[in-house]
Amino acid sequence: MNREELISKWLDNNLNDQEFKAFKNLEDYDDLVKLNNSLQGFKADNYNTSTELEHVLSSIKTKKQTSTHWFKPLMRVAAILAVCFSLYYFATSLDTKITTEYAQKTTIKLPDASSVSLNAKSYLAFNKKDWKHEREVELHGEAFFKVAKGSSFKVKTASGTVTVYGTQFNVKQRDNYFEVICYEGLVGVTHNAIETKLKPGDSFLIIDGKTIAKEKENRIMPSWLNNASTFRSLPYKTVIAEFERQYNVNITLIGIDSTQLFTGSFAHDNIDLALKSITLPLHATYSKSNNTITLKGE
Template identity: 30%
Template sequence: MKDNDKIDDTFLARWLNNELTEKELSDFKNSEDYVAYKKIAQKSTLFRVPAFDETRTFEAIQHKIYHQNKKVKKLVPNWVYVMAAAAVLVFGFFLFKEDQTTITCGVGEQLAYVLPDGSQVELNGNSSIIYVEKKWKEGKRELDITGEGYFKVKKGSTFSVTTKEGKISVLGTQFNIQSIDEFLAVECYEGKVKVENKVEKTILTPGKGVKINQAVKQNYIVTDSVPNWKVNKYNYNAIPLKVVFKDLQNVYQLKFINNGVDLSKLYTGKLLKNDINKALQIICKPMNITFEVKEKTVIISQ
């Protein structure tokens, strides 16, 4: 955009809403900063704003923008800072480390994120992904995940998600991954999903799921069209307590202190969503677990 152009306070809002005139849009697209800010707008989508350090996030965005331009650093027009400030409001926690990008979703939050190829991931609370953008530009669609995420993958080259418990590969599909300490659950909603661990390989088709708990595999049928957590419904069939308590932590936004409870024990039942004490009673009583609630902290003992 030309330096002598006057940008009013509504310029960016009109751009995001496709309300610029042809001349304004043409001048904007010809500016050196257009690519960087178009990318910010495409990647920033969030269900609700999590708590985060605004200064740190803003500095990370500015750092990213700086390294996208290899020329001598120049003065940035005022509208650029407005755009960066707007991005802070819609980003989750982003960490840029060289070419590595980390996206983190806090406890009790849900975060939607657009990957470099246009594929989408929706992260459940207390989850994160890591990827190297340079590899994606080379056609290698790879990322690591900790926690739980629902993916909508665009068709193209192989799309791979690595967890500590195994690797999931697809071409174009919709699937959910949950990975927590030696437990891995993968559900396929569209297309085909390949799940591999150190022992074997499983191919999932729509309506099929597999869970691997401490190297023991079990296939199951998926009856819903989206993961349970997306519709706030939690039912369990022989699921480790560590998974159950992580879900409870996200639903009620609580901190847990474990005093000797074996979280590898399997639980069958449901999670009540509107009463923390009743929810804990339903889970803990059949498992012979005692609990104490202190404000936003739950202490479980056995």
């Protein structure tokens, strides 16, 4: 492990016994400890290390001391100062990140015992260190949340922010697709600076920038948690995109209108059965070649 990694893990109090021995053997160990003790009162996010380092060097040049025996020690301290601040800021602001790949799902326990189930090809990030002060996650993709009681809980997406007043809800944010379904409690969805409150069974859906009205949701959880994707009057292109994520394939449409509305479902554990589920209602046929599937209309 190199010097920078040792310092970073030390600042994060994450060294094991062997790594700590290696850290103590660094030639500037004493300087690092003294600097860290002196820096405890500073706020890292308001401190510009580059500016301060430039200020130190400028002061040294301005004084034009005839003796240079102080220059190297000061340079060394300034360099250590810059490294400590930058590494400390990086280490303490580093998010916990979870990513699922094609055909993969996972469930994560958050620091407050809340749980998040991530659908295929999704990304979730949160700051574990600040969780007690701010329960906030960043989501790209789709996830089902069961939120423990406590302070405000927010889900930030590229399309809008979901504020939790209840406990169970599903968020799906894909390309030109943003949907929130409340299953229990109360959920607030902020989109374009306007908040919409959702009660159990209510949905908020925007496709290609347009708000879409949906029927009341009568399921107690999203179908994808049971390895199936269900669609109700949604554009066929959203069905295809989800199929590709669940089976890690590329689908080509020939003679099929991708904007037509589709109602139906497909399973995540049997590709041939799933293909029949999305082609038979359209009287379409399909052919497979390695990882590529071609759907043909009549």
